[in-house]
Amino acid sequence: MPSLRFDLWPTRAFAALALKNMFLSPVSLLVYVLALAPFWLRSTATGDYIVVAFITALLFFGLYVVNLFIRRKLEHDEEPVISKNNLGCYITFAVVRRLRNRGNVTLPKLLLAASGTRRGLFILRQLGKEQKEFLQRCMEGVSKRDDVLLFIGEAVECAKELGEKRVDSNAILFAFFKRGGVFKEFLNECDVSLDDVRTILKWEGFHEKISQREWLFHPHRLVRSLGTIGRSWVQGYTNDLDMITRDVSGYVVWEGEHRGVLVHEKEIEIAVQVLSRASQRNMLVVGSVGAGKRTLVQNVGYLLRKQELEKGLPLTRQLVLKTEELMSGFSKPDEVLLRALKKGEKAGKVLLIIENIALILRSKDTNLRNVFTKFLESNKVSMFAIAVGEDYHNFVKTDPVLDGLFEKVYLSDTTDDETIAVLMMRYFELERKYKVHVTYRAFKSLMALSKRFIGKGAMPGKARAVLDDAVIAARDDHRKYVGDGHIRRAVSLKAHMDVTEISGDEKQKLLRLEDALKSNIMGQDKSVESLVSTLKRARLDINAGKRPLGTFLFLGPTGVGKTHTAKVLAREYFGSTDALIRLDMNEYSNEDSVFGVIGDPNPSEKSEGFLTKQVQDRPFALILLDEIEKAHQKVLISSRATRARPRKNLRRRSWIPFSRRRSSHRSS
Template sequence: MRRARVLSGCAVLLAGGIAFLSHPRFATSLGRNGSTGVPRSAFHPAEASVEGIESAGPVMAAAAAFLFSAVLSQGWSRKSSLPSAQLTGIAAQAAPCARYERALVPRSAMLFEKFSEKTIKAVMLAQAEAQKIKQDHVGTETLVVGLLAEGSGGAQALQTLGVHLNEARRELETMVGHGMGGKSQEIPFTTSAKQVLEDSVRCAHERDMAQVSTCHLLRAVLLQENSNGCKLLGKVLATESLQVLREKILAALARVESTEAGNKVPMSGTARTVADEVDLTQTLKYGTDLTQAAREGRLDPLVGRHEELQRTIRILGRRTKNNPVLIGEAGVGKTSIALGLAQLIAEGKVPLNLQVVQLDLALLLAGTRYRGDFEERLRAVVKEVSESQRRVILVVDEVHTLVGAGSGGDTGGGMDAANLLKPALARGELQCIGATTLDEYRKYIERDPALERRFQPVMVPEPSEAESVLILQGLAPKYERHHQLHYTNEALDAAVKLANQFIADRYLPDKAIDVMDEAGSKVRQQLYQAAEDSQNAAERWAAGRELKEVLAQKQSAVNAERYDEAAQLKRRQDELEERLEGLQQSHSTDDLLKELQGLGAQIREAVVAERFVEAQELKTREKEVAELLEKKGITSEAARRQVTAEDVAQVVAGWTGIAVEQVGASESARLLHLEKELHQSIIGQDEAVCSVSRALRRARAGLRNPSRPMAGFMFCGPTGVGKTELCKTLSKTFFGKEESMIRLDMSEFMEKHTVSKLIGAPPGYVGYNDGGSLTEAVRRRPYSLVLFDEVEKAHPDIFNVLLQLLDDGRLTDSKGRVVSFANTLVVMTSNIGSRSVQKSASGGSGLGFGMAEDEEEDKYSKVKELVHEEMKSFFRPEFLNRLDEVIVFRPLREDDVRAIAEVEFKKVLNRLADKDLHITLTQGFKEQVLKEGFDPAYGARPLRRAITRLLEDTLAEQLLEQSAEGEGKHLSVTLGVTEEGKVKAEVTQIKDVEPEAKESPVLEDAAAGV
């Protein structure tokens, strides 16, 4: 300690001497030569710069006096061109300056010996702040800014009250302004600032402290009643009462000082470093100080999770086994709890002495090429944390990565991080907050009992939708500042609801936050991408350039007295000016956006001032600007910088591949008329269409169990009656596109071992890494229709898997991943009972042929009973009970087949719409197709074959003949039937067909022909 005081004293003297020698007035008296060896003619003892020494301040004067005494005593004058007598004169003239304020000089020299390194740094930063604004003194207000710039102790207390460095700097500039001071080496202190420095020593002595901390310096500032330092703090905190100001800051100081372990060091004996002087160089080299980040406002707020956070704090306050590990699925907010703890500590709301540092294992491992490098780094971190007077909590995200980290992998030879930390965790020298998933915890932590018992698990469940909405509302201001937009409440609600409904492989609130973030980015991109039309800009540039040339030519013609030419150029000038005026009226997008935003404020101002006529005119202009922006692709909501529920729906649609209409509010209205859409493609199956539509409406209305699939159907009936066609139509109508159907042919699952194809092969078998054909498809397309075609052909063990799917709405694949079927529609088709249906439909008295409607319904009811009996004899009861409905399809009647033929004709003709053919189908041709294509036993499948043979083959020949004769010929083809029942085609050429009308007549004639 004595040696340190001697060294610090020498440093002060040396600094003062340098400052003295470099002082401008002293340099002036020495002829501005910068060295002591000036010519004798340039030095005048009578003009020795006593005034310059006095202006340098008492500390500088004392340092200069001691420096010159040292020069004389060491005989350094022999190396200079000045005689010793003259140097003695300088020292003699410097001595009165040292006695000028002799009461202050010794105290100033002793003050800084009692200051801690942090406090000295704060004083030096205060001088730097004064230099920035060119002030020639350091006052109490500048000391406050220096405290905040240093950042520990007293600064922490101010930051908990909302006093931040940038705000204090602005207030300092407002208070004292920019001066005219120069760049001197040392700026003197005002009398009030000197008093603060002395009072800080007294504050430390009263608290039995060996060194003056930044907290003591802040207390000393508060002792000066009318100082500028108190005024600055009062303005920043918006507090006029000095008493209220003192109470707030002293309370914050008490909280900071109460959390400093061992900060009351006796004045005598060896004093240990106070808590705010703890050096965590190695720890912060491989980590991030979350507590400091919270003080600076760089962390997102924690909303909710009160129980989990309090449980974490209770575990940290335990005497032993005080290491919590947060366990939950990815995205539920485990890391946010640790960040929330750091915020509570920064605000002084936690009765624990903690500093939270997030450790980055990747940084610890980076560059450790040789054995022992990693262990050395980690031991250095543990040593720093254990020796720290403040309790440092290490946050390790993905804590399971400690197991095996740094061990060298297969080469071995090194200890991993978990084994290195076990002794410190057991002795209580190190505290750690871990975060991991339940699967990783079981796989890595639980299998090591010694490591497991050192952690206390804290389960973090997924929040509900209501809790997630509150979380988004708490985070929205940060995202609004980032995107410079406003989120409506409807947008936040939609982000949670749609993310939870359509994004099944992730968890709340993470997926909802991502949706909200991307929706803001989308609207912001929409605003800034819509730029002014480049063609308009090019035209304006060309017209302006031509106008400039015309003006020059006109002036030349006038000067040369060519008045006829000048008159022509004048007319051309008028034309160009009129054209430019028209082009400039087309505002750019940026101008329109700025105008629209300004119009809103003007309208409100006019309404408040009761200028209603003006307000009406402004609203008319606002509507015009909005229409112009909509033509440029910018909605009125986006123009007002708002993120709406529609923007959120578009983002979700982009993520999942679902049409926007499926996730928007318009879906409800469409579901009310779902039967009408299905009937356009499904003929003769009214009961099946109505049953499916009712089930989908129940699912969308929220009346179903949210964990189960939307519905589970069994379609039974003979082949060719529309079972698979209904599935295709449903996937296109309800799920947005036909590709949304996942089809599994159950004839491929007839063997027992094929069960693994659905959910994936077990470990050790071929195909383990490929996943299951069912689970992988649903995991990638969670919003889809799953069709198990001809399910009765599958092995009986397959139905055990389907039991869980239909009841719980989820399956676990071979890798342990849970796949949700909550957004799927499960349909199974079966031919069980088809013989009973065909038998009832065959013969003159069969179902649907020459039978009254009531009699037909009775017959159909009996057929349904027969089918159900056959299904009960084939399937187990627990399987049938999990189905929502078993739908028996009717056999097709002749009228049904005729209607199906009309639909198929339209499909073929629509595919030929871009060809140069006008097609007409005669009634005889249609009857011939129906005659060859109708078979009650096989349904509509023979009809398709007949259409292919009679219609498509004939048209293909005509198209090839047309292509061989060359383009440019437009043909009209009429298909009929000869007396022998053969198809004949009458072809005529159409002349003078307008090019733009080539496609329309094909569709019109085709429709008319059908």
């Protein structure tokens, strides 16, 4: 068996580099211009440009063919290696191009080359470092005398682990990080583990895939720009339907092919099965704002189209209903919808996507509702609707007939891994647009803060909104990286509370808080000291994170100052007594009265629930449960403030003082 060797000369990458230097370098182009100059001067004198134009066109066509050959046959990493015994054949063109003195490759040269490519720079930016910092810290950990052949063998194994056929910058850097030593110390300084590096490399691989731009006349680009041809010949003219819908068939296909993240996979599978049936092909996606309802619809649309192409089935037109235009742009929207859907029935397979079904069902136009229900019962037009949980309970579930016409999937928050993946995808778009970088550590911080402090909405939507704001804030500050301060400011705006690092002014405010409270609350020095101590711990984030910031029982006879203490605390710490949410527990003394706090579970009732609504609007607040001993025990059955409807309100960002008269003997 031939022994392994490392030689870059007999490789495709080196041949590509040699041909580029020979035919496509700036010097070569200058030679071409100088060679053609006499012919152009002679043509200018004679006025005959045909021959010289032909020669020029022939030359540049030849250069185009050479360039195409280099890119598709020599630089292309999918081509098989020339020799498996020569490990140099596994090195990509991007790395070879940056290597100096390619006849004598050493580990320091490999480290320098790998960290300087586009892929290498992306990985380092995810770690929050620039190439210069990385090399200063880690170059001492490699030596010219180290065995290059052994290292390339390790890099080949790393490439296989990453699912790649060639050794690019990602595999080389991964092999260095696996060696430990100064590289392990470098990762510790970046506050990332080797498993975190694997995750970063996974998403860098996808970033590289989607960054490969399509050429100008690529079929995908032409379809997106010009649309499909002859669609009306196949499915018939549908002017009435086209007037109130937007065709997204081509868009969902392109999005599906370029989307590297698939969340809610179980729900997607259910939706595809339902919409592929022969009858009752109506789906309703229910979930909180930000749960990914529209993304799920796009993923389902892509998988349906892919399934139809693989099986040779007629293609389904995927149309988004322009609900707002239908409701406000026509005097008789029911007649317009009726004509449009009849056209859809005759045209062939149509999937009607309704992004806000509540807008139709909320209308008092019974004719419109009847038309809508009629076509839900039809087997010729499928409907794919979206609703938030509250709208579903108020407008769909209250009508058993309508509810029965839909198969339903309920979306919950994405997992941490899924959320990170969605954030990475969004980051790729923002990076291209704003030239601002977000480190992997910043992603984890963003996700944790969003989940902890932002009550409204679901993951990944609320984390994605924070990412958008943080990137724009960093750009406005002329920073290359999104810092922890940018993330905390964005979360503070979304959560309506201050989660930024404690400032000098606030330190003084906390230091003076005890004196301010004692000057307004007489004779309760020990209680005030306990309150202030808890406030300081909470502001410094020294708490479990899953409980209220502080829970106190104010015990004492009438007139001692229990309610007054809560009011003073709201004014001095929260800035205003408006931050005080007061519940007189006299009003919640029986079991049914708990619904006045959390809302009525009956969909036909539209009681929101006083406490959950107030906390939803003001998550950073002081909740005073006055005379708690008079309330039914069901009010406090859980440490989490939940609605009777699907959405949850977490009280962990609130302060909850209870007041109770000492003379009462009822348990609180």
